[in-house]
Amino acid sequence: MESNWAAEHLQVIRTLMERSALYRRALAPVMIFNGLLGVAGGIVGWALHINSAQAFIGYWAALGVAALIGSFLLVRRQALKESEPFWSPPTRRIAQALLPALFVGSIAGVLSLACPNWDFLQPWALPALWILLYGCALTAAGFFMHRGIKLLGWLFILTGCALIASRCQTDALLSLSGGHQVMGGVFGGLHLAYGIYLYFTEQRRNES
Amino acid sequence: MNPQSFLQLDRVIHEKGRLAIMSMLAATPELSFTEMRDALAMTDGNLTTHIRTLQEAGYVSVTKSFQHNRPLTTCSLTAAGKKAFTNYINLLEQIIQQTKGK
Numbered sequence: 001m002e003s004n005w006a007a008e009h010l011q012v013i014r015t016l017m018e019r020s021a022l023y024r025r026a027l028a029p030v031m032i033f034n035g036l037l038g039v040a041g042g043i044v045g046w047a048l049h050i051n052s053a054q055a056f057i058g059y060w061a062a063l064g065v066a067a068l069i070g071s072f073l074l075v076r077r078q079a080l081k082e083s084e085p086f087w088s089p090p091t092r093r094i095a096q097a098l099l100p101a102l103f104v105g106s107i108a109g110v111l112s113l114a115c116p117n118w119d120f121l122q123p124w125a126l127p128a129l130w131i132l133l134y135g136c137a138l139t140a141a142g143f144f145m146h147r148g149i150k151l152l153g154w155l156f157i158l159t160g161c162a163l164i165a166s167r168c169q170t171d172a173l174l175s176l177s178g179g180h181q182v183m184g185g186v187f188g189g190l191h192l193a194y195g196i197y198l199y200f201t202e203q204r205r206n207e208s
Numbered sequence: 209m210n211p212q213s214f215l216q217l218d219r220v221i222h223e224k225g226r227l228a229i230m231s232m233l234a235a236t237p238e239l240s241f242t243e244m245r246d247a248l249a250m251t252d253g254n255l256t257t258h259i260r261t262l263q264e265a266g267y268v269s270v271t272k273s274f275q276h277n278r279p280l281t282t283c284s285l286t287a288a289g290k291k292a293f294t295n296y297i298n299l300l301e302q303i304i305q306q307t308k309g310k
Contacts, residue, residue, distance in 0.1 A: 013231045013297065019247060020232035020239060024267040083278050084240040
């Protein structure tokens with residue numbers, strides 16, 4: 001009986017330690033913001049026919065920076081509202097987990113933009129690479145967040161793999177002209193869907 | 209069970225609320241008052257009382273500062289607090305081992 005008591009005590013301690021290390025900012029506003037930005041970016045890019053490699057990369061890189069700044073401001077606002085430090089240890093862990101994959105994606109974009117003769121990676125392949133790397137970044141960050149983020153990361157990874165595999169049959173999806181639909185649909189659509197799901201589930205969790 | 213192990217358990221940490229605070233602080237360098245209050249579903253008064261007891265025992269240090277004109281209270285474990293928490297965990301494991309051994 002004493003053994004059970006002590007074991008239960010240790011289990012409670014373990015659970016509390018895990019919980020305190022988890023990132024617990026509400027993600028619904030961040031996801032919805034990024035989703036809307038992605039969908040709007042896809043529609044505008046497609047409507048304006050931004051189809052040259054340089055313009056495509058520059059356009060989506062600018063949107064990526066806007067998404068990053070917007071997410072930063074939303075998270076910072078939440079922290080200030082709750083009188084909590086913004087750059088908390090869980091936030092630091094998330095940033096460190098996201099950084100390697102996002103860094104590789106940025107370097108690939110910068111090289112494609114700055115070196116038109118760079119033939120290591122064709123510009124039409126960039127959306128699939130970005131989607132795959134973003135999925136890896138989310139999966140890594142998911143170790144310090146709620147389980148859903150890891151699943152979202154896997155959805156990005158699987159979608160990226162499906163896009164690469166689609167080149168076996170057609171080059172319509174992975175092409176610069178179809179790139180805006182892919183970026184808007186995948187980045188915008190998945191973020192938006194997950195944001196709406198979180199909006200209702202996080203609200204319910206807060207009420208209970 | 210050897211009653212000596214049980215008697216050695218630190219009474220300051222052993223209380224449910226204070227053990228929860230110590231557990232959370234042991235996993236992260238620092239936590240704000242509001243983060244702990246929300247995570248542990250404690251009232252402001254309850255949490256303040258427990259933190260004061262831990263502070264008096266020398267296990268927790270409290271830092272008060274301002275962030276964008278808002279007061280910010282953060283807590284962290286002191287070296288003595290880390291040591292006491294480790295001892296507490298070790299004793300619990302010892303109790304489990306002793307009972308299993310029988």
